[in-house]
Amino acid sequence: MTSSPPSPADRVCPLVKRESLGGAYALLTFEHAGVAGASAGQFAMIQPEAQGDLLLRRPFSIMDTDPSTSRFTIFLKAVGPGSKAVFDLREGDNARVLGPLGRGFTAPAPGERAFLVGGGYGVAPFALFSRGLREAGSAFHLFYGGRSASELPLVGELERRGIPLTLSTDDGTRGERGRVTVPLMDALSLVPGTPRLYACGPEPMMRAVAEISSEKRLACEVSLDPWMGCGLGTCLGCVVKIQDEGEPRPKNRPACTEGPVFDARRVVWEKHS
Numbered sequence: 001m002t003s004s005p006p007s008p009a010d011r012v013c014p015l016v017k018r019e020s021l022g023g024a025y026a027l028l029t030f031e032h033a034g035v036a037g038a039s040a041g042q043f044a045m046i047q048p049e050a051q052g053d054l055l056l057r058r059p060f061s062i063m064d065t066d067p068s069t070s071r072f073t074i075f076l077k078a079v080g081p082g083s084k085a086v087f088d089l090r091e092g093d094n095a096r097v098l099g100p101l102g103r104g105f106t107a108p109a110p111g112e113r114a115f116l117v118g119g120g121y122g123v124a125p126f127a128l129f130s131r132g133l134r135e136a137g138s139a140f141h142l143f144y145g146g147r148s149a150s151e152l153p154l155v156g157e158l159e160r161r162g163i164p165l166t167l168s169t170d171d172g173t174r175g176e177r178g179r180v181t182v183p184l185m186d187a188l189s190l191v192p193g194t195p196r197l198y199a200c201g202p203e204p205m206m207r208a209v210a211e212i213s214s215e216k217r218l219a220c221e222v223s224l225d226p227w228m229g230c231g232l233g234t235c236l237g238c239v240v241k242i243q244d245e246g247e248p249r250p251k252n253r254p255a256c257t258e259g260p261v262f263d264a265r266r267v268v269w270e271k272h273s
């Protein structure tokens with residue numbers, strides 16, 4: 001799933017499908033042959049062509065790909081000017097898309113179970129990752145959490161794909177009541193062996209999953225989402241602190257080229273965004 005991803009290509013490409021998921025959420029499908037070959041956990045930098053301002057390009061995870069039609073899909077939450085500009089695109093509009101970028105998730109070893117933990121827009125890469133896990137015959141389960149039912153807009157899409165899913169909300173309006181780590185801990189106490197954990201979402205959630213992995217001595221990858229300017233390792237706006245084995249102290253690493261997915265044990269947690 002992470003082997004030889006295509007080199008990034010910077011293209012103007014059309015938005016071929018736009019599906020509103022209500023509120024600030026939408027699924028957007030673009031035609032871009034390079035990004036359509038992305039692996040799970042990689043991302044693309046996107047802005048409307050009409051905007052013409054490179055600085056406003058924003059990173060979005062690849063939620064799905066279809067190499068046969070050169071299409072890829074993102075799950076977008078409009079939060080500020082950069083994401084809203086992409087959200088406002090209409091079918092047929094052009095966008096400037098650079099990708100695929102970054103390093104994605106490592107596939108579990110044969111026979112190893114994968115537990116995926118997603119929250120907010122961080123659940124997006126797990127749609128593509130789940131597809132690869134299923135094709136590889138790996139056992140996996142997705143834990144999808146949010147503050148309330150309205151913050152789980154991707155549920156229908158994930159169910160339609162037949163992804164084994166446990167939902168949780170802080171206020172109990174959908175799925176189990178409480179943090180997403182509660183059903184994760186329950187599942188960890190029930191399954192045999194040592195599942196591999198993957199987390200993508202708000203930083204406190206990823207930290208909590210990283211702590212669980214450390215306590216239980218489980219392998220764990222997290223997908224960090226610092227602010228990104230170029231996506232190519234040149235502006236250094238996205239550096240995160242990573243402690244490499246054998247190094248006396250942590251080093252600043254660009255998350256856009258060396259991540260966004262990192263081994264949770266190497267991440268020095270601080271405010272990344």
Ligand SMILES: Cc1cc2nc3c(=O)[nH]c(=O)nc-3n(C[C@H](O)[C@H](O)[C@H](O)COP(=O)(O)OP(=O)(O)OC[C@H]3O[C@@H](n4cnc5c(N)ncnc54)[C@H](O)[C@@H]3O)c2cc1C
Binds near residue numbers: 058074082083122225
């Ligand atoms: C690797 C990566 C993958 C991403 N994938 C997706 C995705 O699949 N779907 C999606 O909707 N978004 C995704 N994002 C986040 C998206 O890029 C940001 O929402 C966008 O950059 C915000 O820009 P803006 O101009 O809209 O808002 P800004 O004006 O920059 O920010 C608006 C508000 O959002 C907050 N904010 C901005 N960026 C982040 C962040 N990274 N994390 C938490 N809060 C933030 C700001 O603090 C501010 O309160 C991803 C980010 C990264 C780094």
Ligand code: FES
Binds near residue numbers: 235254
């Ligand atoms: S976004 Fe510019 S170096 Fe990572």
